[in-house]
Amino acid sequence: MEDRSNQEQSTKIEGGEAAVIQLSRVSSLEKAGGLWCSLRPFYEGCIHFMLFVCASISILVTVGIVVVLLYESVQFFYDVPILEFLTGTRWSPLLKPQHFGILPLLCGTMLVAGGSAIVAVPIGLGTAIYLSEYASPRFRDIVKPMLEILAGIPSVVFGYLAIVFVSPIIREIFPSAGVFNAASACIVVGIMILPMIISLSEDILQSVPLSLRAAAFALGANKFEVTVRVIVPAALSGIMASFLLAISRAIGETMAVTLAAGATPKLTLNPLESIQTMTAYIVQVSQGDTPTGTLEYRTIFAVGLALFITTMVMNVIAQYILSRVGERYE
Amino acid sequence: MASTPSVKKHMQSSDKTTSDHSKSPIVRPSIPEGKSMRTADELAQATEKISVTDLSFYYSENRALTDISLSIPERCVTAFIGPSGCGKSTFLRCFNRMNDMIEGTRVEGEILLEGQNIYSPRTDIVSLRKRIGMVFQKSTPFPKSIFDNVSFGPKIAGIRRKKDLFEIVERSLQRSALWDEVKDRLSESALNLSGGQQQRLCIARALANDPDILLMDEPASALDPASTARIEDLIFELKEQYTIVIVTHNMQQAARVSDQAAFFYQGLLVESGATEELFTNPRKQQTEDYITGRFG
Numbered sequence: 102m103e104d105r106s107n108q109e110q111s112t113k114i115e116g117g118e119a120a121v122i123q124l125s126r127v128s129s130l131e132k133a134g135g136l137w138c139s140l141r142p143f144y145e146g147c148i149h150f151m152l153f154v155c156a157s158i159s160i161l162v163t164v165g166i167v168v169v170l171l172y173e174s175v176q177f178f179y180d181v182p183i184l185e186f187l188t189g190t191r192w193s194p195l196l197k198p199q200h201f202g203i204l205p206l207l208c209g210t211m212l213v214a215g216g217s218a219i220v221a222v223p224i225g226l227g228t229a230i231y232l233s234e235y236a237s238p239r240f241r242d243i244v245k246p247m248l249e250i251l252a253g254i255p256s257v258v259f260g261y262l263a264i265v266f267v268s269p270i271i272r273e274i275f276p277s278a279g280v281f282n283a284a285s286a287c288i289v290v291g292i293m294i295l296p297m298i299i300s301l302s303e304d305i306l307q308s309v310p311l312s313l314r315a316a317a318f319a320l321g322a323n324k325f326e327v328t329v330r331v332i333v334p335a336a337l338s339g340i341m342a343s344f345l346l347a348i349s350r351a352i353g354e355t356m357a358v359t360l361a362a363g364a365t366p367k368l369t370l371n372p373l374e375s376i377q378t379m380t381a382y383i384v385q386v387s388q389g390d391t392p393t394g395t396l397e398y399r400t401i402f403a404v405g406l407a408l409f410i411t412t413m414v415m416n417v418i419a420q421y422i423l424s425r426v427g428e429r430y431e
Numbered sequence: 432m433a434s435t436p437s438v439k440k441h442m443q444s445s446d447k448t449t450s451d452h453s454k455s456p457i458v459r460p461s462i463p464e465g466k467s468m469r470t471a472d473e474l475a476q477a478t479e480k481i482s483v484t485d486l487s488f489y490y491s492e493n494r495a496l497t498d499i500s501l502s503i504p505e506r507c508v509t510a511f512i513g514p515s516g517c518g519k520s521t522f523l524r525c526f527n528r529m530n531d532m533i534e535g536t537r538v539e540g541e542i543l544l545e546g547q548n549i550y551s552p553r554t555d556i557v558s559l560r561k562r563i564g565m566v567f568q569k570s571t572p573f574p575k576s577i578f579d580n581v582s583f584g585p586k587i588a589g590i591r592r593k594k595d596l597f598e599i600v601e602r603s604l605q606r607s608a609l610w611d612e613v614k615d616r617l618s619e620s621a622l623n624l625s626g627g628q629q630q631r632l633c634i635a636r637a638l639a640n641d642p643d644i645l646l647m648d649e650p651a652s653a654l655d656p657a658s659t660a661r662i663e664d665l666i667f668e669l670k671e672q673y674t675i676v677i678v679t680h681n682m683q684q685a686a687r688v689s690d691q692a693a694f695f696y697q698g699l700l701v702e703s704g705a706t707e708e709l710f711t712n713p714r715k716q717q718t719e720d721y722i723t724g725r726f727g
Binding site: 313316 | 559561569574575584586588633
């Protein structure tokens with residue numbers, strides 16, 4: 102069946118070429134008639150349909166995932182009241198007595214997201230300003246591919262580096278820290294989201310019109326004043342959006358935090374302790390021997406839904422801010 | 432509003448058109464009531480504010496300006512005219528060293544501002560630019576409030592007290608004839624103003640630095656006729672206090688607002704002189720061809 106349609110198609114294409122050749126040679130429309138002409142609407146229709154199917158797949162998959170998440174979560178919330186889920190301060194679904202309060206996981210996630218933002222935001226913004234306003238074109242040509250390499254390093258490598266490299270340094274400075282601690286996760290995740298902050302912020306800074314810089318220079322401002330008082334404020338909303346996107350990436354980050362931060366759901370803001378994030382919990386259950394269909398198993402869908410909503414809200418806000426930045430300078 | 436005591440004195444002289452010339456005036460200056468152009472005598476008597484000697488300017492290897500010498504009198508309007516790419520904007524940007532922003536540019540010759548060479552290594556560019564305000568073709572309000580736009584210069588100059596800043600903002604906006612339109616919404620974003628208002632805001636922003644010289648690079652070319660007329664009226668007001676250099680494509684505008692005009696062609700200063708003289712009785716054929724619209 103498939104072969105036949107392929108064959109049909111290839112003959113159609115040949116026919117098409119023949120028709121074009123004829124057209125150009127004889128430049129008569131009537132000669133191009135026959136079989137090809139009657140098949141052309143069908144052929145166009147096929148192409149249209151196939152492209153439509155491609156485009157539909159992403160919609161169907163997205164809807165499917167959300168439906169599965171919702172379906173399993175709703176079943177989970179039959180057994181566990183949603184209020185307990187959202188406000189409970191203990192999370193131990195795999196141990197007796199079971200507790201289903203997501204706050205420790207949420208706290209762990211936010212601790213890592215906040216900590217990595219503390220690492221990445223100042224360095225990222227500083228780098229973006231330097232690249233956009235100060236750096237020579239040659240230096241920029243070196244840094245930009247470097248950032249792409251940094252962005253391409255697999256997150257599992259970062260997780261591994263956190264354990265064997267970052268964590269020992271932290272324990273050297275703070276002997277009370279465990280092997281697995283939130284601080285090392287914060288640092289490596291911060292480095293992971295750095296390329297994103299830098300490239301987005303730099304694009305935004307570059308998009309501030311040259312005329313604005315010229316106007317500020319003409320008023321007697323020096324380079325630093327132009328940058329700090331005109332360029333950065335003009336680009337501020339876009340820079341904020343890049344922070345939000347990067348933090349949303351940090352929230353969704355899985356492998357590095359699973360390896361570095363440990364697996365101890367804890368309602369703490371102490372970065373030296375071992376914690377567990379929402380993503381790390383999902384890894385723990387997915388790869389473990391929790392039987393499917395049980396309440397324990399369904400927890401990962403509820404946690405997944407919570408994670409999905411958190412990152413989606415942040416992405417939507419960031420996209421909204423970015424789209425408004427675009428309007429301003431047109 | 433800027434007081435203009437000397438205006439009345441010159442009233443009669445503005446009517447002195449050049450009917451005795453064999454050529455009829457090509458563009459007849461239409462001057463707002465109560466304002467006047469400087470006569471040739473007044474121009475000759477005016478103090479020299481800026482003196483340019485043998486100035487050449489290079490964009491890397493390309494010479495954009497060749498051996499230009501020109502004297503710019505104080506409290507007069509000097510207009511640079513010429514076809515696109517003739518170097519008039521480049522020349523204007525030499526006065527406040529805006530060309531320094533472009534890499535690979537080079538200047539030969541000198542520009543003396545009240546006797547001091549602005550291209551000497553000892554010149555402080557920041558204070559130079561505070562003395563020489565600039566208004567660009569495209570209005571460039573910062574995405575800040577009206578107040579913050581106008582107070583930008585004074586703030587970076589170190590003025591912090593709100594009361595002082597407010598005084599400067601009010602005075603500058605009054606001088607640029609924008610105060611009445613914006614006095615109730617100083618904290619609104621400057622981007623909400625109309626094009627003409629934005630351009631007057633940019634003029635106010637330049638005036639807030641209290642410069643002696645105002646450079647205007649086609650300040651009205653992006654504006655509608657009504658806004659253009661307001662800017663031109665403003666130039667008449669401002670020249671009582673400031674030395675103004677204006678680049679314009681619009682011959683009528685040059686004839687209307689300027690006291691002295693300089694015609695540039697292919698990086699050369701072809702001819703300069705009192706505006707009336709240059710527009711009614713040009714000495715060079717090229718100048719005449721350009722102002723009569725035969726090329727350009």
